[in-house]
Amino acid sequence: MAAASAVSVLLVAAERNRWHRLPSLLLPPRFPGLFRTWVWRQRTMKYTTTTGRNITKVLIANRGEIACRVMRTARKLGVQSVAVYSEADRNSMHVDMADEAYSIGPAPSQQSYLSMEKIIQVAKTSAAQGMRIVRSEQEFQEQLESARREAKKSFNDDAVLIEKFVDTPRHVEVQVFGDHHGNAVYLFERDCSVQRRHQKIIEEAPAPGIKPEVRKKLGEAAVRAAKAVNYVGAGTVEFIMDSKHNFYFMEMNTRLQVEHPVTEMITGTDLVEWQLRIAAGEKIPLSQEEITLQGHAFEARIYAEDPSNNFMPGAGPLVHLSTPRADPSTRIETGVRQGDEVSVHYDPMIAKLVVWAADRQAALTKLRYSLRQYNIIGLHTNIDFLLNLSGHPEFEAGNVHTDFIPQHHKELLLSRKAAAKESLCQAALGLILKEKAMTDAFTLQAHDQFSPFSSSSGRRLNISYTRNMTLKDGKNNVAIAVTYNHDGSYSMQIEDKTFQVLGDLYSEEDCTYLKCSVNGVASKAKLIILENTIYLFSKEGSIEIDIPVPKYLSSVSSEGTQGGPLAPMTGTIEKVFVKAGDKVKAGDSLMVMIAMKMEHTIKAPKDGTIKKVFYREGAQANRHTPLVEFEEEESDKRESE
Template sequence: MRIASSEKEFREQLESARREAKKSFNDDAMLIEKFVDNPRHVEVQVFGDTFGNAVYLFERDCSVQRRHQKIIEEAPGPGITPEVRRKLGDAAVKAAKAVNYVGAGTVEFIMDSQHNFYFMEMNTRLQVEHPVTEMITGTDLVEWQLKIAAGDKVPLTQEQIQLKGHAFEARIYAEDPNNNFMPGAGPLLYLSTPPSDSCTRIETGVRQGDEVSIHYDPMIAKLVVWAEDRQAALRKLRYCLQQYNIVGLSTNVDFLLNLSGHPDFAAGRIHTNFIPQHYDQLFPPKEAISQVALCQAALGLIMRERRVTDTFRIQSGDQFSPFASSSGRRINIAYTRNLTLLDCQNSVNMAITYNHDGSYNMQIQDQSFHVSGCLSCDGDSEYIRCSVNGVVHKSKVIILDDTIYLFSPEGRDQIGLPVPKYLSGVSATGEQGGAVAPMTGTVEKVFVKAGDKVQVGDPLVVMIAMKMEHTIRAPKAGLIKKVLYQEGSQVNRYAPLVELVDENSDSQ
């Protein structure tokens, strides 16, 4: 789907959309539709049978989207009156009956700010977000499909279908929202989800240790919640998102927390342009990791060291062995160690004093913190339960390789441990002056060859990953020395795609 506001833009967008559609679906036929400013995307679930019956199961609002793809859905639509709801349902049923429709279908509408709605399309199937409809109607729509396919009538009449409560579905994606929602791929090194119950559903096809492949949609799971009203359902959604913890690749979980906590979203003032309109609030400038979180990370590291030495003490049979002590205990003096943590690429130096009572004094710049606590296990997860200057905190802690991950109600913090230079390889960001692959994918089209001169912004390569097309452009003016991948090649993230040198460079 593309938006064009001029003839020149139309031609470019048409060609791009056709290439993407041909690659994904082997069909490059295009439809042209009227564009409505700031519309809502509202769809109605319908069912028809071979006896001429058709019913609707109310509407879903799927307005909040990125790249014209839904990321959060809810049912019923916020602010929609019973009268408009009935008109939507009647229109959807009329569309189904007009073609003698049998089975599950979704009739989609564009709705303007005055609740006028316009037919957009009909999807002849159940959709990803059908669980929210099941939650508010108490139905099993897959069972309905099977019964109708077996020749039965629609299980309920229109009068028997009742709307109860409110439901949300959040799509958990492997993507980087801070990089224009670039799809990602990689391993699920750690995966912990909220517990499922009658009001919480998690529909997924992956588990810890699996890999998100470049060959499929980047959606990891659907998180579906239900409550008696919209505000209660929204609180439950945010609580469950806080418990959805993933390590190994970038996800949109923190973005969904920001989105669901936005005042306009909470008030139901949503439309398809919601994310661009509130971009500054949804993507605030990255702040330094709080010093309290750094204290928790340091405590987690110390507790992990203590666990290792305790294990050694048990194995050695000498509980007084000095080699099995991580307490830093000294006679008549307090032991202070220096620890460096990384906030992105910024080093944070800490001075940690081991107290005889098992607590710690941690100094970060000119701030002092008195820290005590422990590392405990709950199932497969580890938690830091600690006091920092008298304030109690509890965070899930994951320590993998050279990174400490903290998950708390405020979101996720990622804190690095410095790696010695002799262990660190060449930077993976491909800073050779050429264009690099922003994600793992397939080279679909190459626009340049060795010897070509390019200007800033000229298209170099088109890549396709997870059904999306991305054009990689020249980061600077120069001369193409070498094209490193041909059309059809598989490319890893951050791999250089071309060698780009200055036009007057001696390395030509």
């Protein structure tokens, strides 16, 4: 950049010196002729801040919650922020928060967020300052090609490295900082072991069960790594740790990680502020001796995904979104608002919930309390799964490792239980009271209190009115006989049991709450009724109860064509392995689909012959649309007749 420029350039997401780690193939030590290979790559960005220059404007080459996080600190420091966005993110939260925003192309990340030329051009214009396990030689080629495809889509680079496989390891990483004056420090470690699909789902700091001497060795090893390459700025040195707390270098990420808030919580620092000050040529704000560890912090990543369906990512609108109240010990790191859409083009993370307390057990209690207050309607989320995980006895004991979720899969993914009859009474009462509120509103508008449409109380002279209701709990219809009592209470009969129910609605912070007593037991729950579903959120958890819709009003469900597979979500067809006339067996690979930074292999649901393939490579398929059509077999014909 020309020396005469009035402002400096800082690419927050730019990589300078880096041990570069890409999606890898993990091989057991016995694999013939292959062991551990480390790839070191140095990258120097042309447009970086010069030492000693004040930063007045910063380009944030990222999106979503992390971009919003950086903007908050930039605003605190009086630094202007510049956002970049793809066509899919035009109306996103990080664009609204920025002082300036520039479009960088279509939705696919390779054509926008991963296009370095476009990022650099915005910097000039604005004058700104994953993994495969291979256990046998036969699996190698297939896993290698799959890893390369995923790497190309995610990072625009299909280079792959090979490393040693450690069975049931812990993933422990150390936050480091270096400055232009040769100083480097560590800010303790984070444990990121609990993962699904090789992606972190919950992080904590410090790592549980780590002795002070091991903690010191980890930190000092990380600092030596940073100093070895004269590292400047925020970085994360990642280690694999075995059951005996031996640790092995895995990679260095030269950026501020998504999980950095837990480090901020236990050290009382603002790492984005440190990053900006160091980029401007200042020294690290604290010496190693001045950095102290206080308390314990957890970060839970809230995703749009369906844990019961192999954590399948989802996309769609956030019809309702309410969160716990932020305070000094509770942080909500998010890049979306109610009404926003979770895009199919990017990672499905909705938010990071970060909590701090004086010790690990207190922090866990606060985490679970806050998760119950994080209420989302419109798509599947992993909130209930996170509640189950954080309450698991082994997790509470700190016995974490990267195979934690597969090992405890049954306990963490409990099958849906039938709602308690008391909960059904709450749902019925909520529906009745909502109907009453609508009737009262009509009365005020109509100015006719004697209108027959202005009464929904069910009161009768000298007799009690009984209303028969039907609610749907999962797939089961539940009949409820509701008797309207003269004192304003209700008697509700479900099967052979009768409940005395009394309650009312009230509003608090733009939300409607149901205050209810069922057989003398009082409770409070957030009540939301959308379309034909009643949602109740309480400290005990959440339930969904449907209001049955007549068949003539219900839409026809989407079904596969002649038993063919459906697209699990909206995405791009990357590979097609079959054509019309091919005979396949159940489990054979038909297609590879790329969606939300993941690769999905579509397999044949049964033996048969392909009649038609509906999509070519490169085409986009919408969720639940048929992908191929099977020839109708004679047995199928007889069954249909």
